[in-house]
Amino acid sequence: MGSGEPVKSPIEKLNPLTKMLAIFCLGLATLIYPNSWLGLGIVIVLFGVAGMAHILKSFAKTIFGFGIPISLMLFFIQGLYSPKNKTIIADLGFAKLGEEGLLYAAKIVITLLVFLATFYIMNQTTYAGKMVAALTSSGINPQVGYLILASLNVVPQMHRRLDVIKEAQEARGVETTGGLWARLKAYIPLMGPVVMSSLTDAQERGMTLETRGFANTNVKRTSYIEVTTSKADTYLRAGLIIFLVAVIIISILMRW
């Protein structure tokens, strides 16, 4: 999860729930729409959104890095071997390239890309604490909220822990710099203890949660992190829902 950058882009300022709604609406619309063109359009628009959020470079890297290999693989498998294939557009000798399979592959790829792209943007522009605060204020069970937050924090915390342990190891004669092999040799024996200590941490951390009223019932939780619903959020949410409904209607009409 991206930690709050100093300069906030309009995307970062959006309510996390709006972004979750966007994942849902855009992904579902792509899935429902009979062909791949809508999804392609959405992905192109999302490049613009990533630009607004100042994450264009890493966004492009993720989309292409994932998109190109998975497309090639799916086009290959579906295009050549899909049982749906009726219209043959090319004969490669060892197998025939079918149109139906290719279209089907394009649909899967584009749907995956839309989900990946929207999810990536949300992940990069939303601070974990803010997302959970938004979920909690919208009424989800605080215990569930805690679980989400704690799981989102596990990786950065393990990272920290590993850094600390690395320092402690070096101070006791372990070489952790140098080749990959040297580093692996240094780290592998540590994985057990890191996981162990994360578990004991988890047990101890329960104490403070309890003594600070974690299990309070009948109270609507509040959060220090401000979660606002701006005009932009309201319009965007309305727009997303209208868009989804429109896509559903159009899809039904197209299949008629």
Added chain:
Amino acid sequence: MDDLAIEVKDLSFRYRQTTHAALSHVSFSVPKGSFFCIIGGNGVGKSTLCNTFVGLIPHYFLGKMDGDVLVNGQSIIDQSIADLSSQIGLVFQNPFNQLSYTASTVAEELAYGLGNRGVAREEMVTKVEAVAKLMRIDQVFDQNPLDLSGGQAQRVAFGSTFILEPKILVLDECTTQLDPMGADEIFAIVKRLNNEGITVIMVDHDMERVAEYADQVLVLADGSPVLQGAPAEVFGDPRLADFGVEPPDYAAVTQALAKRQLIQDKLGVTKDQAAALVKEGLNHAD
């Protein structure tokens, strides 16, 4: 009884998978509004006792408990930790145990307990800022709590309990990593709260501090109470050394001076008392 904040009744406790009782047959009571200190060597059961006050024992730590502890007249057995948390707050010995691990900044960490009570955001922000200033952690307000120095972490730990305004404040060696003036400042705050009617229960190895603030001192040895009384009584008791405790330096020095008949034969356990005796002794000599 209404005038007791805590009443410990023949309490014994043994942690699961251990063979030795951490507490055995402990009985004492803490009147409301008092400043009560628990002292003793390492491992005698001070933290274990603190854990019972907030209900972590028997509700969180597994083990065998006998006897009872009443907080404001109600048994800890019948109350959940969350219920108790509205009356009593504990600052843990290890500040990193106090972190919620859900907060990415010091500010969020301080606010954590308030959120669980549903305190409105504006009020929360005001309180968090005030406490950060008071604890001198406003400079690291936006820093990740896991990157703090030891003393800064201890300030956050204290602040995150203090902000919940408990009626009974339990401090388990909460200033061991603070710079000396920082510790003085925290105790000035604690004393002010105590004057306002808050009951304070403090565990500490700093006997000068204990002598300065305590109304009552309880000495534990190997899980059992062995001495109890006002600081002057406890620190004047010749058996003290047997229990692994040294009296404050002020007591030792006034005793040494009195033995040489340089000052009046009275025990000064605090700096002010000792200073008065020393000054008087000097003037007397003139």
Added chain:
Amino acid sequence: MQIDLQDLHFGYRPEHEILHGVDLTLAGTDPIAIIGQNGAGKTTLVKQFNGILTPTSGHVLIDGQDVTTQTTAKWSSKVGYVFQNPNDQLFLDSVRKEFEFGPKRIGMSSAEIKQRVDQVAELVELTDDLDTHPFDLDDTQKKFCTIGAIIMMNPDVVVFDEPTCGQDVHGDHLLNHIIQHLTAEGKLCVTISHDMKFVSQNFKRVIVMSQGAVQLDGTPEDVFSQTATLKTCFITPPPLTQLAQTVGFTATPFTTDAFVRAFEEERK
């Protein structure tokens, strides 16, 4: 053994400097205490001594050799650092394994390791706990376990980060004993502490830090008599010194005996 810090600057992040140009020479065997405000940068400073952290500018020289010329792992046989938080350091499943771990890495012979385990365990009073899991030790014992694990490596300099924290009377005496023992073996002990009583009674040189710089450096008598500067570093003198200052003594006593002598002096 000599450690020279030359105009040392350091920050965890480039835009936020923590140490603002420290010049210090640590040499000889007289134990040295480092005290000062929370967040002053004490832990950050001592982590430079074996390259756990490296300066953003300036130099750390160990016996004239720049610390960045070799890895922390290599320096570990010369400079030992005991972490402030024992949980950061311990990761094996018995005290014995913790003790053997470092020496094995730096190539100590197994005969020597075996012999040292017993000696060091006795020194830090963990002889009966050698086969205990460090998680089952209480906090103060854990601290002694981390101390033992570093002493096992037989470094020329041992840095203790707040060893006094949470210790009872016996623990303080034991620490004192360990420091004296190491000093007698010709080692230099550097100790960070917030316990002024302990500092004044166990060290010949006291370095006071505040806001990333050294403010005072001298004998305990020197340092604890400078009340005005101490205040700006959030330090108060030890109890008996405070008492002496309150009643207006000229001397700076730290022990009961010294106080009684000062009293007799004043009476004349």
